[in-house]
Amino acid sequence: MKKPIFFKLFIGFLLIIFIVSTLILFLSFKTTRDYHIDTLSENLKNLGITLGFEIKPFLEKNRIKELRNFVVDLGKNINTRITVISHDGKVLADSEKNPDDMENHGNRPEVMQAIKGKFGRSLRYSTTVKEKMLYIAVPIGSDFAEIGVLRLSLFLQGINELLADLKKRIIQVSLIAIFIALIVAVVFSKSLSNPIRELATASRKIASGDFKTKVFLKSKDELKELSDNFNYMSEKIGDLFSQVSLQKEELNGIISSIQEGLVVTDKKNKIILCNESFRKIINVDSIKGKFLWEVLRDSDLNYVLNKVREEEKNILKEIQLNGKVFLCS
Numbered sequence: 001m002k003k004p005i006f007f008k009l010f011i012g013f014l015l016i017i018f019i020v021s022t023l024i025l026f027l028s029f030k031t032t033r034d035y036h037i038d039t040l041s042e043n044l045k046n047l048g049i050t051l052g053f054e055i056k057p058f059l060e061k062n063r064i065k066e067l068r069n070f071v072v073d074l075g076k077n078i079n080t081r082i083t084v085i086s087h088d089g090k091v092l093a094d095s096e097k098n099p100d101d102m103e104n105h106g107n108r109p110e111v112m113q114a115i116k117g118k119f120g121r122s123l124r125y126s127t128t129v130k131e132k133m134l135y136i137a138v139p140i141g142s143d144f145a146e147i148g149v150l151r152l153s154l155f156l157q158g159i160n161e162l163l164a165d166l167k168k169r170i171i172q173v174s175l176i177a178i179f180i181a182l183i184v185a186v187v188f189s190k191s192l193s194n195p196i197r198e199l200a201t202a203s204r205k206i207a208s209g210d211f212k213t214k215v216f217l218k219s220k221d222e223l224k225e226l227s228d229n230f231n232y233m234s235e236k237i238g239d240l241f242s243q244v245s246l247q248k249e250e251l252n253g254i255i256s257s258i259q260e261g262l263v264v265t266d267k268k269n270k271i272i273l274c275n276e277s278f279r280k281i282i283n284v285d286s287i288k289g290k291f292l293w294e295v296l297r298d299s300d301l302n303y304v305l306n307k308v309r310e311e312e313k314n315i316l317k318e319i320q321l322n323g324k325v326f327l328c329s
Contacts, residue, residue: 006193013185021178028170033163037123040159041136044152045119047080048138052150055084056140059092059147068093081133083151084140085111092148105151110137114149123156132156195223199230211238265292269305 051074058067067084075082075095084093089106091099105111110120120137133153141147195217205213211234215227255262261278265271269292279287282295292305 004193005196006189009189009192010185013189014182017178017181017185021174021181025170025174029163029167032166032170036159036163037134040134040154041121044080044134044136044154045138047078048136048150048152051082051152052138052140055150056147059084059140064092068099071095081153081155083153085137085149085151087115087148108135108137108151110135111149111151113137114139114151120149120151126153134159191219192223195219195227199227202230202234206234206237211235211241263292265305269293271295 055067055070058064058070071082071084071093072095080095082093082095083091083105085105086092089104089108089111091102091105093099094102106115108122109124110122113120114137117139120135122135124132124135126133133155135151135153137149137151140150195215198215198217202213202215213234214231216231217224217227255273255275258275259277261281262275263271263278264273271287271290271292274287284295287295
């Protein structure tokens with residue numbers, strides 16, 4: 001079963017819309033997620049630099065107990081987990097957990113970067129609070145964290161909730177865009193398939209003999225040019241067909257007016273035309289389409305025909321067969 005061209009065009013547009021929409025959804029969500037995390041990381045880094053100046057005096061005077069109280073109160077106020085780590089990785093203070101119960105953090109990637117004097121950043125699952133978190137670590141005291149490291153962290157649950165809501169909005173907007181794109185695809189597919197369908201219908205009518213069939217398109221593109229050429233072609237074919245019909249009638253009139261018998265055969269000696277005189281001579285009504293040897297069994301005639309075929313010439317021969325008969329081949 002053949003598929004309409006509209007179906008083929010629409011399926012093609014549908015695949016393109018699906019692929020492009022999927023790429024847009026994936027890239028837009030990833031870009032938005034990366035942007036939010038980068039923004040949060042930058043804010044935490046700036047906050048860490050600022051808090052580092054306040055924490056530095058506690059470390060210089062070894063006021064660890066006061067530092068722990070300060071960190072707990074500060075963490076509640078800014079809704080951010082704060083961890084102070086010595087340069088050897090030992091946890092000195094934490095706003096969420098008891099530092100004495102926490103393992104050495106010297107192998108944490110963000111801490112290792114801060115100890116080297118860089119700003120550390122890491123996104124990973126926290127084994128302490130059992131949630132995925134964003135970590136930012138900044139050196140305290142000098143460029144090489146001789147005094148310690150201040151690490152700030154945020155739960156990604158809030159970020160994920162924000163991103164989930166944002167993802168929902170992106171999907172909604174994308175669905176609206178896809179719906180509009182589908183409508184445009186349907187309209188565009190019809191604008192291409194309908195003229196082609198009209199041309200196909202008109203060509204079938206011409207093939208059946210209706211040479212008055214015309215196709216009129218309102219567009220001003222190649223399809224309009226094609227329809228104009230089609231109309232011109234159908235008009236010319238109609239004129240040629242009329243001329244052929246007229247010539248055929250004239251030929252039939254000439255043949256009918258000949259008193260002698262006349263027959264015309266093709267290269268295989270099959271009869272394609274004859275006059276009434278020839279029918280009377282052989283006394284057969286229906287002979288068109290038969291071989292000449294079926295209606296005329298004459299050796300002289302077969303000899304002449306074979307000679308004409310061998311030499312590949314169109315010759316007019318006159319033979320006598322119960323009267324005068326003109327044989328054209």
